[in-house]
Amino acid sequence: MIIVEEVQNKTQKKEFLEFPARLYQHDQNYIRPRNIDIEDVFNPEKNKFFKNGECTRFLFKNKNNETVGKVAVFINETYQQKQPTGGFGFFDCINDQETANFIFDHCKKWLQQRGMEAMDGPINFGERDKFWGLVIEGYIEPLFSMNYNFPYYKELFENYGFKIYFEQLCFSRPIFAEVSRVFTVMHAKHSKNPDISARPMTKNNLGKFAKDFTEIYNKAWAAHGEGKCLDEAKTLKMFNTMKPIINEHISWFVYENEKPIAMWMNLPDTNQWLKYLNGKFGIWEKLKFLWIKKFKKNEKMIGIVFGVIPEWQKKGIEGYMIWEGTQHLRKHTDFKVTEMQWIGDFNPKMIKIAENLDTTVTRKLATYRYLFDRNKEFERHPEL
Known part of the structure; x- marks a missing residue:
């Protein structure tokens, strides 16, 4: 019974x-x-x-x-x-x-x-x-x-x-694994273009990055399948919510002059800190979280979203962005693994992007x- x-x-x-x-x-x-x-x-x-x-x-x-x-x-x-x-x-x-x-x-x-x-x-x-x-x-x-x-x-x-x-594929890649030669070649190519620049997202300028993120996302994904347009105000609210855990070395934007054309967003896997709190998050746990966050290395970061505006797709700009960002975060962070959260098996375009990053499938849901x-x-x- x-x-x-x-x-x-x-x-x-x-x-x-x-x-x-x-x-x-x-x-x-x-x-x-x-x-x-x-x-x-x-x-x-x-x-x-x-x-x-x-x-x-x-x-x-x-x-x-x-x-x-x-x-x-x-x-x-x-x-x-x-x-x-x-x-x-x-x-x-x-x-x-x-x-x-x-x-x-x-x-x-x-x-x-x-x-x-x-x-x-x-x-x-x-x-x-x-x-x-x-x-x-x-x-x-x-x-x-x-x-x-x-x-x-x-x-x-x-x-x-x-x-x-549908299946949800999760991809992973060691930070210090060899990067595809295609990426380094594209990086060398676009680095010669004075109009192209890459920069990491910083906490003191979230308004600008929220605006740039919204523009790139809406151009790259809003009309793609089940995508939907984002509102700049909601994006900024989301960024401000994430602010306590944002790492200023791991989310990157690419610009043609000052026009945003690509972005690669990552966050630390907060589970690597939260696993010590047993589900609780009161005042004591928040203080403990801050202590753990400061003194315990987090070696895992999560890929949140990746986007290139249509006119720059298939031109290798993602290779420039990834190698630019990877070289930087290798020097300035403790991360050893990057994880891409689930990609539906109904989305071959995103699966192809993940595979091109030399990732491996580490779990399926x-x-x-x-x-x-x-x-x-x-x-x-x-x-x-």
Whole structure:
């Protein structure tokens, strides 16, 4: 017998956070997310997706009142798919197929009652850049805001009938690995052009870099597939939020005279510091974080976004930018590895860029889909 509890009171909210910590307590690769980052997803005042959606959390307990699973299930009107599709995420479960099936059935019923015809998971009630996908290869320490799970989760999903809607590839590269000769040749070529210059992003000029970032991003990605235009004010707000962890040596912009034409944005992997805080981030933990950040080397940085405006694409300007930035950060930082966060297998253009950087795939996540009509033909995510 499994008892279902909707998460409503403080005790249940705390259990929603504590259950995975107990479940993974002996897994050395598990890094507990900050409680605040989880709770903000379910706070209508913090999560804009509540304006066009609905989300509920559940705990699942056995006859001894012990938690055996948890999940959040939601509908999001902006999540437009071929058929009405709901989502679920923040799934954790003991290694028991019957328990997992019960949870999946519960999600299915909840979504059917709201007119959905399919469910995707594990996904986020929010943007794709956080808490999205199930790890199916590469069970190593997760990056900040990246899901992590046991290998047996894959069997729980696939035994129920889920199929992979798309894979999320994560690429990695040692900072001091040999750089492609193509990049050094392009660097030598563009270095001779007095109109071309590269500079790192600095904290004291975030307004300018927010403006330049927005311009490059909108030209490079807004019209690409599922891209959307960014607003300069929102970009600046995002930059100011990131300011405490910005490293002034690892994000680079390229200019033709003063016109922004390319950018390569990176951040330190904050999980390398947060893993010592056990999910908490109160006053004491913030002081501890600052101490750790100052005295403990962080050897891993994360590639956030990469962009070249259309008129400069296929001209090797990315080689100039990458080699210019790489030479600099090798001298001025402790980073030894760069990670590119997930790239959908439906995006061959970005995969090609990653491969051209001489990276290797270090982990894969999967976004699964389950069609409620089992006779309906399953289709994977269309290629961009």
